[in-house]
Amino acid sequence: MDLITSQANNLIKKASSLQEKKFRENTGLFLIEGLRNVKDSIGKIDIDCILLSESASKKYVGEFENFYVVKDSVFEKISTTSNSQGVVAIAKQPEHKPHNSQYCLFLDRIRDPGNLGTILRTAVACGFDDVYCFSCVDVYNPKVVRSAMSAITKLNIIDCEEDILYDLDAYGYEILCADMDGDNIFEKNFSDKKACLIIGNEANGVSDYVREKSHVIISLPMQGIESLNAGVCASVMMYQIKYNK
Incomplete structure (x- = not known):
């Protein structure tokens, strides 16, 4: 050769x-x-x-x-x-289409490639098969691809606008929004109902529009620190939603 x-x-x-x-x-x-x-x-x-x-x-x-x-x-x-x-x-680049999976993510302006890659890897592990990205870093950015490992080949990743939340509501998803002033996620039990977890921008969180379209606001309890990065927060919440019935 x-x-x-x-x-x-x-x-x-x-x-x-x-x-x-x-x-x-x-x-x-x-x-x-x-x-x-x-x-x-x-x-x-x-x-x-x-x-x-x-x-x-x-x-x-x-x-x-x-x-x-x-x-x-x-x-x-x-x-x-x-x-x-x-x-x-x-x-x-694969043509991704939503599969109406039991669990999905809505990512609101995630800008850090490492965070997005971590979120995608955990989404595979937890069965969050549909991932809706609003104004996020390009999923095909080499840093995202490297961080996500092969996750982008196993998920349905859809670029979308904020109003996709109307459709997810109509499809029967309980829309759960991660925000610092939300209810303690560990004090909630999650049924087998379809769930959409929203993770917001690293610096500014979710937009007012997205928050208003949410059904439940949830948070992670913290001691000695104000916040975790988006990748860690999303990962903990996905496992809790998936396995705490």
Whole structure:
């Protein structure tokens, strides 16, 4: 197999461009980086191609059937991590549609890639299969994809407007809003009724509009600290809603 040795190679330029949101939107493609992330995504979404650094191609012999080998120094141009494993895939963004799952999330302007990735991973673990994102960081941002591991291939992630809450109400969801002045979540028992958990912006919480459309306001009790980050808060609440019946 020929070695890609130039940053001017069309495949390298294509992969590099996908670090920017506008190119991801224009092409419908995104980057997946890391051995486990790429392997877990195969068969779940359409993979356009796999790129291995020259070093990785020797280290991971037999892991992939079809791939391109890239000179190590050139591979740095397409990697988004400082300690890359030398494995990158260009993948097609899946067409997500809501499945009317028992549990769903509504994310109100989550801006930190790490928080969004953590939330998505926990959503998979807790069966919150539909995730509605209003004005959030791009789910295909490389930092989100890396933090979420392969979660984005296992969820229905839908960009939406705030008024989707009307539909969720009509679909029979109990709309639970996380807010600091809400009721203690650990003092509540959750039935098997469909539930939508709302998590708000890291700095400003949920908007007044979103809060008004909620049925119940819930919070986490805290001692010695004012708040937890959105990823931690969402994770604790999802487990409580899912398993405390």
